[in-house]
Amino acid sequence: xxxxxxxxxxxxxxxxxxxxxxxxxxxxxxxxxxxxxxxxxxxxxxxxxxxxxxxxxxxxxxxxxxxxxxxxxxxxxxxxxxxxxxxxxxxxxxxxxxxxxxxxxxxxxxxxxxxxxxxxxxxxxxxxxxxxxxxxxxxxxxxxxxxxxxxxxxxxxxxxxxxxxxxxxxxxxxxxxxxxxxxxxxxxxxxxxxxxxxxxxxxxxxxxxxxxxxxxxxxxxxxxxxxxxxxxxxxxxxxxxxxxxxxxxxxxxxxxxxxxxxxxxxxxxxxxxxxxxxxxxxxxxxxxxxxxxxxxxxxxxxxxxxxxxxxxxxxxxxxxxxxxxxxxxxxxxxxxxxxxxxxxxxxxxxxxxxxxxxxxxxxxxxxxxxxxxxxxxxxxxxxxxxxxxxxxxxxxxxxxxxxxxxxxxxxxxxxxxxxxxxxxxxxxxxxxxxxxxxxxxxxxxxxxxxxxxxxxxxxxxxxxxxxxxxxxxxxxxxxxxxxxxx
Amino acid sequence: xxxxxxxxxxxxxxxxxxxxxxxxxxxxxxxxxxxxxxxxxxxxxxxxxxxxxxxxxxxxxxxxxxxxxxxxxxxxxxxxxxxxxxxxxxxxxxxxxxxxxxxxxxxxxxxxxxxxxxxxxxxxxxxxxxxxxxxxxxxxxxxxxxxxxxxxxxxxxxxxxxxxxxxxxxxxxxxxx
Numbered sequence: 001x002x003x004x005x006x007x008x009x010x011x012x013x014x015x016x017x018x019x020x021x022x023x024x025x026x027x028x029x030x031x032x033x034x035x036x037x038x039x040x041x042x043x044x045x046x047x048x049x050x051x052x053x054x055x056x057x058x059x060x061x062x063x064x065x066x067x068x069x070x071x072x073x074x075x076x077x078x079x080x081x082x083x084x085x086x087x088x089x090x091x092x093x094x095x096x097x098x099x100x101x102x103x104x105x106x107x108x109x110x111x112x113x114x115x116x117x118x119x120x121x122x123x124x125x126x127x128x129x130x131x132x133x134x135x136x137x138x139x140x141x142x143x144x145x146x147x148x149x150x151x152x153x154x155x156x157x158x159x160x161x162x163x164x165x166x167x168x169x170x171x172x173x174x175x176x177x178x179x180x181x182x183x184x185x186x187x188x189x190x191x192x193x194x195x196x197x198x199x200x201x202x203x204x205x206x207x208x209x210x211x212x213x214x215x216x217x218x219x220x221x222x223x224x225x226x227x228x229x230x231x232x233x234x235x236x237x238x239x240x241x242x243x244x245x246x247x248x249x250x251x252x253x254x255x256x257x258x259x260x261x262x263x264x265x266x267x268x269x270x271x272x273x274x275x276x277x278x279x280x281x282x283x284x285x286x287x288x289x290x291x292x293x294x295x296x297x298x299x300x301x302x303x304x305x306x307x308x309x310x311x312x313x314x315x316x317x318x319x320x321x322x323x324x325x326x327x328x329x330x331x332x333x334x335x336x337x338x339x340x341x342x343x344x345x346x347x348x349x350x351x352x353x354x355x356x357x358x359x360x361x362x363x364x365x366x367x368x369x370x371x372x373x374x375x376x377x378x379x380x381x382x383x384x385x386x387x388x389x390x391x392x393x394x395x396x397x398x399x400x401x402x403x404x405x406x407x408x409x410x411x412x413x414x415x416x417x418x419x420x421x422x423x424x425x426x427x428x429x430x431x432x433x434x435x436x437x438x439x440x441x442x443x444x445x446x447x448x449x450x451x452x453x454x455x456x457x458x459x460x461x462x463x464x465x466x467x468x469x470x471x472x473x474x475x476x477x478x479x480x481x482x483x484x485x486x
Numbered sequence: 487x488x489x490x491x492x493x494x495x496x497x498x499x500x501x502x503x504x505x506x507x508x509x510x511x512x513x514x515x516x517x518x519x520x521x522x523x524x525x526x527x528x529x530x531x532x533x534x535x536x537x538x539x540x541x542x543x544x545x546x547x548x549x550x551x552x553x554x555x556x557x558x559x560x561x562x563x564x565x566x567x568x569x570x571x572x573x574x575x576x577x578x579x580x581x582x583x584x585x586x587x588x589x590x591x592x593x594x595x596x597x598x599x600x601x602x603x604x605x606x607x608x609x610x611x612x613x614x615x616x617x618x619x620x621x622x623x624x625x626x627x628x629x630x631x632x633x634x635x636x637x638x639x640x641x642x643x644x645x646x647x648x649x650x651x652x653x654x655x656x657x658x659x660x661x662x663x
Contacts, residue, residue: 119546134582138546139596142604143581149604150550157547171542 021446023428023438031433034425036417036450037284045407053082053398057176060394063411066456068172069108069163070387070412073101073250074394076176077383082398083178084375087251091375095365097180102250103360104166104173105385109249110205110353111159112388113305113346116454117212118152121343124448125219130441148215151208155350158193158205162357165189180372190361202361206319206354213323213347220344227340231426231449234259234337235300235419236291237307240386241266245313247352249386255311256291256301261335265293269384272393278410288417289410300418303390304453305345310335315348317355323348339423342452380406387412389454413455423449504648506537506555506609510544510562510594517618517631520563524616527639528646535648544592546600553605557650560594561638563631564615572616572638579608612650614638 020037044063051059057076061068085091093101123136126144134140142149160170165185167173175183193202200208220227238256242248254272256264267275279288279296290299301307309328315321327348330336336345360366383394390412397406413420427449431442507528513519522540529538541548544560552558564573577595579602592600594613602608616638620628627635644650 139581139600139603142600146604153546153550153604157550160547 029434031429034428036420036424048404048407051404053402074383074385074392078381078394078396079178081381085179085373094370096368099365100181106353106356107159107162109388111156113350114155129445129448185366202358209351209354228338231423232338233422235302237310238301239308239311241312246316247312270382286417302419303415305349306342309345315352317352320352339452416453503537505557507559508539516620516624518563518621520616521561524561532646544597549600553601555609558609558611561614563618569617571634574614577611577613
């Protein structure tokens with residue numbers, strides 16, 4: 001008689017959106033299979049059909065309340081091409097428009113990374129994966145490390161204020177329009193971020209970003225074995241780089257390296273359909289992208305902060321560059337495949353984003369009024385940015401009346417689908433292999449590695465409502481054996 | 487242990503009014519728009535005497551702002567079965583409540599708890615919960631929810647004068663760590 005078990009973690013907590021993890025144990029309590037299921041259907045690619053192209057940048061950001069700026073800008077970049085504006089062509093964005101968009105984007109990355117690390121993940125580091133459930137949240141952090149929590153809250157506020165000043169609203173902004181931007185940064189708005197009177201100044205943000213990074217590095221020194229080894233999986237890595245190899249989150253080519261760091265390919269993102277395939281599986285609404293050059297079996301890859309630092313050659317800001325050099329030296333210059341090091345890379349990007357914001361705030365182009373460029377209309381546009389969670393693709397075609405008749409989106413989290421499934425399986429094997437009873441700490445441990453990827457399941461599919469954690473244990477016959485709810 | 491101060495004036499923010507009314511919800515999801523509808527009505531009646539805000543949900547950053555206020559009124563839709571039409575009550579920091587926090591969303595008690603624990607003080611806070619019934623994608627309130635909104639507004643007439651009935655009550659504390 002088979003007495004195997006199926007463990008369900010539904011929904012997963014402290015991630016953006018709604019997902020479910022199942023772990024199948026055989027009769028000897030060995031992990032047979034672990035999967036991340038995305039169980040909600042969204043269908044945004046169909047919603048936009050028939051809408052006029054100029055609605056896209058505002059419409060598609062409704063995909064998500066967490067990273068709307070990323071969808072706003074990827075959509076805007078694609079629609080730029082439909083109105084004949086394309087980087088590297090004779091018709092490009094005006095300097096003011098591109099810099100305003102970049103400021104918005106780096107503000108988004110700054111606040112998103114801060115939220116993710118300090119609000120969602122730091123409780124696992126501060127209290128341990130087996131810490132009291134009641135403490136594993138931002139209030140718990142506030143109790144244990146009040147100065148850290150205060151700084152994290154003000155850092156997120158700073159990033160959101162950058163978004164408000166550039167996009168018009170903190171959530172679901174409206175400023176990026178086909179061919180440009182409809183808002184500049186006034187001198188008064190600029191000074192708000194520089195003088196430190198109403199909110200801490202950008203220089204303070206840089207200092208605090210470095211402190212946050214030191215917090216992680218200190219934890220790493222004390223917990224090296226766990227952070228390095230937990231759910232580590234070798235993979236290919238993809239991210240955006242400038243022509244000179246620098247990290248660029250707004251525009252560039254896509255570069256892919258293998259698990260050792262060897263270059264596999266660099267391609268113009270307009271060729272993404274030739275370079276990337278998408279596989280579907282019956283148990284998830286989220287697709288499984290892969291590199292066509294390596295095939296479905298071996299072509300999976302990772303995106304996000306860790307891969308970005310694995311593919312770029314340098315960071316074009318001095319303080320972050322220094323940290324990047326230490327990060328790369330840790331693996332002897334080879335690719336870093338340690339899943340928990342996503343946090344390390346993310347916090348280096350926080351420093352980098354703050355430095356970029358500082359430089360942009362000092363740029364007088366942001367107060368100029370040449371906002372819109374025009375070119376020759378085209379029937380198709382592709383826009384790609386590096387969203388906080390990774391590479392984000394928007395692709396549209398329009399009919400003769402300018403109505404959308406094709407839309408394809410590959411969101412950051414979707415790129416990481418196979419990787420997250422592999423990481424969940426690795427964590428389940430680490431924690432549950434041969435164990436007769438699954439504890440709350442074990443299920444949280446599985447979630448910990450998923451959180452490292454900062455998945456946005458609402459982008460990938462859908463997210464509505466409360467997110468309590470429900471764990472159900474079934475025997476092989478489908479009989480409910482145990483239930484845990486938190 | 488938190489201390490209690492029974493009476494204060496001033497807002498702690500330059501130019502701010504005495505009471506901040508922060509309404510929570512999403513008018514694109516039917517009766518979840520009750521909070522914002524409350525704000526619309528209140529603004530029409532007495533927008534000059536109150537600071538009125540609308541948000542989709544409370545976040546930790548709100549605790550930082552709330553800690554600088556003296557009087558806070560939070561308004562939200564509820565599906566609580568024990569709320570027949572609406573409920574208005576004082577809320578205070580409660581450390582035992584924090585387990586309910588998920589992601590970056592805070593419930594009202596968690597928000598004032600975070601303010602108290604992190605910034606040393608929480609405002610005197612009232613929570614107005616209005617019963618809603620239909621929360622699917624839709625704009626506009628259900629008829630039953632609209633009736634409950636009117637009842638809640640009628641019972642909040644004190645706000646129109648820039649006061650809350652609870653302001654002078656001894657059991658309406660400002661909490662200071």
